[in-house]
Amino acid sequence: MASKRHVNVGGVQIGGGAPVVVQTMTKTETANLTATMAQIRTVAEAGADLVRVAVPREKDVEALKTIVRESPIPIIADIHFNHTLALKAIDAGAHCVRLNPGNIGGPDKVAEVAARATAASTPLRIGVNSGSLPKHLHALERENPVEALVTAGVEFVALMERLDFTDFKVSIKSTNVPNTIAANRILSERIDYPLHLGITEAGTKWSGSLKSAVGLGTLLADGIGDTIRISLSTFHAEEEVKVAWEILKALGLRERGPVLIACPTCGRLQFDMDTVVTEIERRLEAYADPIEVAVLGCAVNGIGEASHADFGITGAKDEGLIFSRGKPLRKVPTEQLVDVLFEEIDKYATSRKIVVDERAAAEGAAWLQANEDATAMTPERLAALEKAEAAAHDGGDDVLAVLDEDVSPVAGRRFTRA
Secondary structure, three states: OOOOOEEEEOOEEEEOOOOOEEEEEOOOOOOOHHHHHHHHHHHHHHOOOEEEEEOOOHHHHHHHHHHHHHOOOOEEEEOOOOHHHHHHHHHOOOOEEEEOOOOOOOHHHHHHHHHHHHHHOOOEEEEEEHHHOOHHHHHHHHHOHHHHHHHHHHHHHHHHHHOOOOOEEEEEEOOOHHHHHHHHHHHHHHOOOOEEEOOOOOOOHHHHHHHHHHHHHHHHHOOOOOEEEOOOOOOOHHHHHHHHHHHHHHOOOOOOOOEEEEOOOOOOOOOOHHHHHHHHHHHHOOOOOOOEEEEEOOOOOOHHHHOOOOEEEEEOOOEEEEEEOOEEEEEEEHHHHHHHHHHHHHHHHHHOOOOOOHHHHHHHHHHHHHHHHHHOOOHHHHHHHHHHHHHHHOOOOOOOOOOOOOOOOOOOOOOOOO
8 A cells, every 4th residue: 555665856755654746747848948947947836846857868968957956846857768868867966767677778777777876866766658568568468458567567676676776666557547546556565665656648638637537546545656647738737737736635635725616507507607616716826725715606505515615605696695614704796706705815814814794794694595595495385386286287276375474484494404
């Protein structure tokens, strides 16, 4: 399950009970220092703990020296096929080097890299992908792709241990979500090294995020995984970081910034909630506090379904309600909902307490009650509807039920669930 061993990548602990680490990879040509450093700063601001850069050429190794020196977060050098570049990346000061022993040139080349890494105290990441397994596992891959992935991982771990090198983390990835889940579950039982999780070549921002959430979320919920990377087909690497953080926040594994919850809407909706939610989500990115903000589409569900939220709004056709932790704060015109919501959030950010205007709160509560009364389905209303339906089936005249407090003192009030 959770890895007992740990590695230290530029001061960031991975494994050994440390919080799950978020990483991503730059999409720029590494040798283009201006573009690469700009993207590294962007992903660091978005919350990346580590960032990986591709090093396929000599000029990328040269750039690596400057990148390591100027980066606000630790740098991992990503190496394929050329072990010499791995050696030079270590010499350039990379905080970690990712390599695939299956395509780096054989055990002798791996031994050279391990020796150089030992001398420099540089950890490695042993990365296994379903698309680049060693040739001797190709037949097994066709029969049992999960076992092929696990076998490759275990073989590479054994190789590193024979070389007396244990400062590494392991990843086994596939484009297939069930295979990735199954393989990592098995591997976590066979080794105690830190595990890096990811769905390789997951896809677009939409489909790739969903695949990653299912695959990584399943494993993380089981206590498997020490660091994650979301692989998306987008130049904007910060999008990968945002998805990674949302997965961790959803599982309660780490906190960073606000949590936004919103109802799925239904036929009760009377305002442009889609636009409102989008604007709130955009503006919340500027806030660091881990507050919970709710957006509910109608007064019927309003406060009750989001009473745990630090702040929230519920809307109607012309007016809406700002609430906090289950209590009304104020009612405002619908077009002002977003701005007033952030006024309240900013008050909290300044004073660290919920600021309540009792008169405005009372007006908000009255507005909420009126909306609930207008739409609630009470025992009296249900009885009237049943009576009307029965009369219609009997061929009698339609029955008009007058449901006000002259008839019933509880008319229009909502049920209270036990």
